[in-house]
Amino acid sequence: MRFAQVIGQEIIKERMIHGVRVGRIPHAQLILGAEGSGNLALALAYVQYILCNQPSETDSCGECSSCKKVSALIHPDVHFSFPFPKKAGEMEQCSDVYPQWRTALQEDPYLNYEDWMQQLNAENKQGNIPTKELRNIIKNISLKSYEGKMKVCLIWLPEYLGQEGNILLKSLEEPPEQTLFLLVGSDLDAILGTILSRTQLVRVAPIDDASLSLALQTRESIAADDAQRLAKVAQGNYRLARDLGKEAGNPHLDAWRIWMTICFRRKMGEAFQWSDDTASLGREGVKSFLLYGIQVLRTCAVLPYTGSEGLWEGPELDFVNKFNTLQLGEGVIGQMVTVLEKAFYGVERNGNAKVLLMDATYGLIQAISKKN
Numbered sequence: 001m002r003f004a005q006v007i008g009q010e011i012i013k014e015r016m017i018h019g020v021r022v023g024r025i026p027h028a029q030l031i032l033g034a035e036g037s038g039n040l041a042l043a044l045a046y047v048q049y050i051l052c053n054q055p056s057e058t059d060s061c062g063e064c065s066s067c068k069k070v071s072a073l074i075h076p077d078v079h080f081s082f083p084f085p086k087k088a089g090e091m092e093q094c095s096d097v098y099p100q101w102r103t104a105l106q107e108d109p110y111l112n113y114e115d116w117m118q119q120l121n122a123e124n125k126q127g128n129i130p131t132k133e134l135r136n137i138i139k140n141i142s143l144k145s146y147e148g149k150m151k152v153c154l155i156w157l158p159e160y161l162g163q164e165g166n167i168l169l170k171s172l173e174e175p176p177e178q179t180l181f182l183l184v185g186s187d188l189d190a191i192l193g194t195i196l197s198r199t200q201l202v203r204v205a206p207i208d209d210a211s212l213s214l215a216l217q218t219r220e221s222i223a224a225d226d227a228q229r230l231a232k233v234a235q236g237n238y239r240l241a242r243d244l245g246k247e248a249g250n251p252h253l254d255a256w257r258i259w260m261t262i263c264f265r266r267k268m269g270e271a272f273q274w275s276d277d278t279a280s281l282g283r284e285g286v287k288s289f290l291l292y293g294i295q296v297l298r299t300c301a302v303l304p305y306t307g308s309e310g311l312w313e314g315p316e317l318d319f320v321n322k323f324n325t326l327q328l329g330e331g332v333i334g335q336m337v338t339v340l341e342k343a344f345y346g347v348e349r350n351g352n353a354k355v356l357l358m359d360a361t362y363g364l365i366q367a368i369s370k371k372n
């Protein structure tokens with residue numbers, strides 16, 4: 001993958017390229033960015049640039065043998081580790097599921113953990129990076145590089161390293177020469193502190209609206225107006241924007257309107273039906289919906305200060321404006337966001353979506369009742 005194929009993120013690209021050109025490549029880095037920000041895509045472009053035989057001042061060449069191997073995910077000096085559900089005799093180390101990994105990553109470098117689990121048909125099983133794989137990493141970096149340049153160990157989602165991740169500490173601290181550890185994650189709080197303290201943090205911001213909108217137009221053939229609207233709704237998350245773009249209109253907005261009516265009018269009878277309907281979206285759908293709700297609320301909170309300029313447009317903006325006439329106040333909105341975040345993490349950790357949505361409904365009603 002070339003930097004040109006990564007959506008937006010110009011500042012980080014420049015910083016990475018500059019670092020390589022002046023020979024400053026910290027040996028252990030954590031590339032941290034929210035889902036949909038493209039942190040994995042950036043890491044791939046960075047690796048390709050580092051290993052490219054004829055890099056320009058702005059990108060890898062994309063043509064040399066090294067670039068071709070990196071982009072085909074078959075470069076012998078690039079080792080990938082990632083979570084997967086262990087299964088004795090079948091799936092014990094990353095190489096056992098490498099063909100699936102290649103397919104998933106080549107199809108979509110903006111994939112998330114759930115997409116990957118789906119690729120493995122393991123949606124409800126918990127993945128992790130097992131000890132056997134960690135020993136492979138250590139063995140692998142002790143070998144000489146095949147092509148004479150750097151050896152790269154890319155660990156996707158270090159959040160899934162349990163205590164056994166401490167096996168890597170010594171390697172992270174003092175790796176063999178010409179070895180680069182790239183950890184690519186999203187949730188700082190879920191990564192072992194011992195690992196964090198041994199890596200240099202590279203923060204990846206959400207994708208800017210203009211780049212996101214352009215990507216939706218060119219990659220997803222979404223009309224310019226819709227693309228601009230979706231880019232604002234998704235707030236830097238390409239994966240979410242793309243998903244929302246696949247639907248006609250915005251079904252999340254309709255579901256959200258119904259939910260708010262239920263909460264404000266305390267129509268508990270309807271809440272059961274609504275939770276049932278919404279839970280039928282599946283885990284990913286419910287997560288995407290909750291994320292959308294959080295974004296609606298956050299926009300409501302900032303709108304009185306910023307005005308609508310540069311914020312949402314069309315039906316979303318109408319809704320937010322109407323919602324704000326309720327004058328909930330920042331405290332109440334903050335509590336509502338907390339309720340949604342709690343539900344989001346519950347769903348992410350395989351909780352029962354219907355129960356969590358009902359819980360969240362009670363939580364929202366309680367938060368709203370504190371309105372002065």
Ligand SMILES: [Zn+2]
Pocket residue numbers: 051052053054055060061062063064065066067068
């Ligand atoms: Zn090249």
